[in-house]
Amino acid sequence: MSFLSRLRRFPFWSWVWFIVGALYFILPLLATFEFSLTWDPAIPFKAYQRSFEDKDFWETFIYSNVLALATILFSILLIVPTAYWIRLRLPEARRIVEFITLMPFVVPAIILVFGMIRIYSAPFNVPFTDIQIMQPLTNFKAGTNVLIISGYMVLAMPYMYRSVDTGMRTVDIRTLTEAAQSLGANWFVIISRIILPNIRSALLSGALLTFAIVVGEVTLASFLGVDAFGPYLFLLGQHRAYEPAALSFVSFLLTWLAMGLIQLVSGGQGQAAGAH
Amino acid sequence: MAQTTIKPVKSLAAPTNWKTWLGVVPFFLFAILFLFLPSLRLFTASFSSPDGSFTLDNIIQLVSEPFIVNAYKLSIQISAVTALGGGILGFLMAYSVTVGGLPKPLRSALITFSGVASNFAGVPLAFAFVATLGRQGFITHVLRDYLGINLYDAGFNLYSFAGLSLVYMYFQFPLMVLIMAPALDGLKNEWREAAENLGASTTQYWLKVALPVLLPSILGAMILLFGNAFGAYATAYALTGGRIGIVTIQIGAQIRGDVLYNPGLGYAMAIGMVFIMAISLAGYSWLQAKTERWLK
Numbered sequence A: 001m002s003f004l005s006r007l008r009r010f011p012f013w014s015w016v017w018f019i020v021g022a023l024y025f026i027l028p029l030l031a032t033f034e035f036s037l038t039w040d041p042a043i044p045f046k047a048y049q050r051s052f053e054d055k056d057f058w059e060t061f062i063y064s065n066v067l068a069l070a071t072i073l074f075s076i077l078l079i080v081p082t083a084y085w086i087r088l089r090l091p092e093a094r095r096i097v098e099f100i101t102l103m104p105f106v107v108p109a110i111i112l113v114f115g116m117i118r119i120y121s122a123p124f125n126v127p128f129t130d131i132q133i134m135q136p137l138t139n140f141k142a143g144t145n146v147l148i149i150s151g152y153m154v155l156a157m158p159y160m161y162r163s164v165d166t167g168m169r170t171v172d173i174r175t176l177t178e179a180a181q182s183l184g185a186n187w188f189v190i191i192s193r194i195i196l197p198n199i200r201s202a203l204l205s206g207a208l209l210t211f212a213i214v215v216g217e218v219t220l221a222s223f224l225g226v227d228a229f230g231p232y233l234f235l236l237g238q239h240r241a242y243e244p245a246a247l248s249f250v251s252f253l254l255t256w257l258a259m260g261l262i263q264l265v266s267g268g269q270g271q272a273a274g275a276h
Numbered sequence B: 001m002a003q004t005t006i007k008p009v010k011s012l013a014a015p016t017n018w019k020t021w022l023g024v025v026p027f028f029l030f031a032i033l034f035l036f037l038p039s040l041r042l043f044t045a046s047f048s049s050p051d052g053s054f055t056l057d058n059i060i061q062l063v064s065e066p067f068i069v070n071a072y073k074l075s076i077q078i079s080a081v082t083a084l085g086g087g088i089l090g091f092l093m094a095y096s097v098t099v100g101g102l103p104k105p106l107r108s109a110l111i112t113f114s115g116v117a118s119n120f121a122g123v124p125l126a127f128a129f130v131a132t133l134g135r136q137g138f139i140t141h142v143l144r145d146y147l148g149i150n151l152y153d154a155g156f157n158l159y160s161f162a163g164l165s166l167v168y169m170y171f172q173f174p175l176m177v178l179i180m181a182p183a184l185d186g187l188k189n190e191w192r193e194a195a196e197n198l199g200a201s202t203t204q205y206w207l208k209v210a211l212p213v214l215l216p217s218i219l220g221a222m223i224l225l226f227g228n229a230f231g232a233y234a235t236a237y238a239l240t241g242g243r244i245g246i247v248t249i250q251i252g253a254q255i256r257g258d259v260l261y262n263p264g265l266g267y268a269m270a271i272g273m274v275f276i277m278a279i280s281l282a283g284y285s286w287l288q289a290k291t292e293r294w295l296k
Helices: A002-009 A012-037 A046-053 A055-088 A091-106 A109-120 A141-170 A173-182 A187-198 A200-215 A219-223 A229-239 A242-266 B002-011 B018-045 B057-064 B066-097 B104-119 B123-133 B138-147 B161-185 B189-197 B202-230 B234-240 B247-256 B263-291
Strands: A132-134
Touching: A012 A046, A012 A242, A012 B066, A012 B104, A012 B123, A012 B138, A012 B161, A046 A055, A046 A242, A055 A091, A055 A141, A055 A173, A055 A187, A055 A200, A055 A229, A055 B018, A091 A141, A091 B018, A091 B263, A109 A141, A109 A219, A109 B018, A109 B247, A109 B263, A141 A200, A141 A219, A141 B018, A173 A187, A187 A200, A200 A242, A200 B104, A219 A229, A219 B247, A229 A242, A229 B123, A229 B234, A242 B104, A242 B123, B018 B263, B057 B066, B057 B263, B066 B104, B066 B161, B066 B202, B066 B247, B066 B263, B104 B161, B123 B138, B123 B161, B123 B234, B161 B202, B161 B234, B189 B202, B202 B263, B234 B247, B247 B263
Parallel strands: none
Antiparallel strands: none
């Protein structure tokens, strides 16, 4: 009897579903890791050695990290003042701005890059004339950098905005602002020295999520012709077997690192995003 | 005199005039340049004929050209299958760690892992599945060597509809876990106790109380999953090299070179996609509003 009641209390089906899901999670990672080690039984980490010896790997990987940092920096510069201003002075704009920050869910990366290429591959002219001010953004490196960083800012916008806005909800920005103003602080000082430090954990989780989206991104990078890590990994996969597996496993560890840090700084719910 | 010192503080509550809107100009400018103009360009171009005049031909071809209709069909099927499959598995996993009675530490492990997996997509994910279920994959070998099952002889192919669905599921069901875990937490113990006091069985409780309360959030989450798969490009491209004809792949081919021999049609395809994504997002927010009635 007691055995039966204990059996009934044992959450059998919960364990079944959990284990099925856990296997789904783990098997592909295990398989990738296992495969990456089989290149040369004598040197188990040969695939990793070879990958890290490749000059192109470091160039593209560092470039992607720089792009991620730039995206994070400009996103903060754009979104923090906007979210702050809306909370403080312009609640009327909340709905429209929130609506805009959801737009990237409706316009997937492939559509975004399609539209960007069509608009910015034309030269900038003085309106209604043929006098050219600037060559097309897609034609020179600084131009494609502007495009790809802006594109990444768009992709990251929903997550960045939500992080920042949630962060601002938990601190009383109105009181902070009034206190700072009565001490004679100007807007720049208020935002950079009062608001930013107070929402740093929200900023950090938004930043890490942006990092996770940008570092392996392929769609924008390949269509804009940017030599980032995503396209590099893709090309590597076309003609090599073991190095791509090794680098895929490394990317997974990086994603894990970013998400683990988010858990640490936010102490709460995980977030989901991604350039699928 | 005293009034002048508090003036800036007072202005915080002042009624908004046009100057207040200047504060959000950079944001709107950015959104116009890099979100609206690109979308608008595709929109107007999809109503233009090659000589630049207005036409509805592209939109008509969108629903009549078999090649394009099939692309949409395939995308919708794959998104629906993975939303449903990922939704069910994700729900069951979220259930097991919330009200299902599994030990607490498993819950935080699952949530962290879901955060990682839902962000692990694109090229690395495709490669991971090649190493798992490809012809030389780990599971393919294990099944063949130990159980005598040859997946590829049995008709399975990773680079097909079924294979791509399995890959998509990898980022689909973790997303479901992330959305459903808080919703399941919102089920109040009192409801269960009240149902039990009235003599309801566990099945009755789930069918008549819990599921009806959860239904809007389950459906809403599945719609989100649908959109998540529908807009995916990199994973499918990395896995199949563009050999599977879903909408995003066809649009990609059209950007690389005018494979449809009609630029307008490419724009129309893009706009059709935005249209479907917009409908899913609207459905999601509508259900989200319904969810908030019960679950806070």
